[in-house]
Amino acid sequence: MSNKTASKKLLVTGGAGFIGSNFIHLTLAEEADWEVVCLDNLTYAGNLANLQECLDHPRFRFVKGDIGDPPKVQEILKGGIKVVVNFAAESHVDRSILGCQEFIRTNVQGTQVLLDGARESQVELFLQISTDEVYGSLGPEGKFTEQTPLAPNSPYSASKTAADLLVRAYHHTYQMPVIITRCSNNYGPYQFPEKLIPLFVTNLLADKKVPVYGDGLNVRDWIHVIDHCRAVWTVIEKGQAGQVYNIGGNNERTNLEITKMLLEILGKDESMLEYVTDRPGHDRRYAIDASKIETELGWRPQMDFMEGLRQTVQWYINNQSWWQAIKTGAYLKYYEQQYGIKF
Ligand code: NAD
Ligand code: TDX
Numbered sequence: 001m002s003n004k005t006a007s008k009k010l011l012v013t014g015g016a017g018f019i020g021s022n023f024i025h026l027t028l029a030e031e032a033d034w035e036v037v038c039l040d041n042l043t044y045a046g047n048l049a050n051l052q053e054c055l056d057h058p059r060f061r062f063v064k065g066d067i068g069d070p071p072k073v074q075e076i077l078k079g080g081i082k083v084v085v086n087f088a089a090e091s092h093v094d095r096s097i098l099g100c101q102e103f104i105r106t107n108v109q110g111t112q113v114l115l116d117g118a119r120e121s122q123v124e125l126f127l128q129i130s131t132d133e134v135y136g137s138l139g140p141e142g143k144f145t146e147q148t149p150l151a152p153n154s155p156y157s158a159s160k161t162a163a164d165l166l167v168r169a170y171h172h173t174y175q176m177p178v179i180i181t182r183c184s185n186n187y188g189p190y191q192f193p194e195k196l197i198p199l200f201v202t203n204l205l206a207d208k209k210v211p212v213y214g215d216g217l218n219v220r221d222w223i224h225v226i227d228h229c230r231a232v233w234t235v236i237e238k239g240q241a242g243q244v245y246n247i248g249g250n251n252e253r254t255n256l257e258i259t260k261m262l263l264e265i266l267g268k269d270e271s272m273l274e275y276v277t278d279r280p281g282h283d284r285r286y287a288i289d290a291s292k293i294e295t296e297l298g299w300r301p302q303m304d305f306m307e308g309l310r311q312t313v314q315w316y317i318n319n320q321s322w323w324q325a326i327k328t329g330a331y332l333k334y335y336e337q338q339y340g341i342k343f
Helices: 018-030 048-054 070-077 093-098 101-120 155-174 196-205 225-238 255-265 291-297 305-318 320-326 329-339
Strands: 008-013 034-040 060-064 081-086 125-131 178-183 210-213 219-221 244-247 252-254 273-276
Touching: 008 018, 018 034, 018 048, 018 225, 034 070, 048 060, 070 081, 070 101, 081 101, 081 225, 093 155, 101 125, 101 155, 125 155, 125 225, 155 178, 178 225, 196 210, 196 255, 196 305, 196 320, 210 255, 219 255, 225 244, 225 291, 244 291, 252 255, 255 305, 305 320
Parallel strands: 008 034, 008 081, 034 060, 081 125, 125 178, 178 244, 210 273
Antiparallel strands: 219 252
16 A cells, blocks of 8 residues: 655655665655655666665655756756755766766756756755865864865865855855755765775675775774764754754774774785775865764764674675676776776
8 A cells, every 4th residue: 555645755866876875765764754756867876776675665756867957857846846955976086086077067067957946946955965075184183163164185075065165155145945964984785886895895705905095094984874864864854054064973994994894894814905006185084073963953873883884794795796786897997097906
């Protein structure tokens, strides 16, 4: 029997990717009064397999399309969408170093098209999913707050910053109800195996070495994807229009620490670790001060990192066909070219 009693409609862009698909799973499971429309043009990072169990759900509809396509966006938004959550993006720093045309097209122009559509159809909230990378890089001390000046260092983070500034300007100029969230590094199920944790797990499962950039001492602040998704729901329900909320796991780790934890979980030794040429312009340290969302909205991350990492590794062990289908030659060629790594 259909439970189609939902009265509110949410547009999730980029919902076939890593965080968007986790967000849709969570929403269908826990937010019974919301219908979800997912708009995704299925780039290399978008995978309908991530939404397999959702496709027949009575409160879900998938639309293949581009956030930069005005007629498509307008048509969807005019179907009664109340809230837009914009996850759609080109999201990988290394790819942006190789060439950033798609990053500008999707992350900047696509956001502009969505903003115009959302403004025209008078949505109640436009939520822009941004990143801690817009703040640039930290030295050994301090954390990013919402007041930290924007100083992006990679073409990816520059494109995300441009989008943030557009979103901010639409609030200031048109009083559009917008919110920006800036989250730290996510890990969990369905992450494309070009990012640190799934790349290393899938390499180790295939008995391949793991390429650590530079000295391996760059620091990231890791958060489980479900903690991020719950933070996004907290912001939808309680956030103030015009505000920025940082989201973080309060969990700083060097890449070397992460690598050693994965080696331990998978029972491999350090001979599997290979130091390779550093990423050009590699940001040294990210760390989020999430006290605003914690004190004002009452959100806190729940997942213990070691437990979350073990669960994530187990997910990749249980879903080998998912990642083996993805690990084709196309993106590996870039790694060979850029870092001289032979897979
Ligand atoms: P992802 O690369 O896994 O997924 C991106 C999704 O967007 C894919 O499904 C892709 O097909 C879709 N997409 C790309 N271009 C599109 C377009 N023009 N039209 C429609 N769909 C398009 O990314 P992710 O890791 O899930 O990140 C989601 C969002 O969260 C991004 O905006 C990213 O900047 C942000 N973010 C990610 C992290 C992280 O650690 N992964 C951390 C902070 C913020
Ligand atoms: O093979 C690798 N070896 C390595 O040492 C890869 C892929 C990464 N690294 C390092 C680079 C970074 O210091 O690991 C760290 C994490 O790298 P990524 O997984 O590529 O993430 P990062 O560059 O930190 O960006 C991520 O977090 C912020 C997401 O990809 C972004 O979308 C998000 O905005």
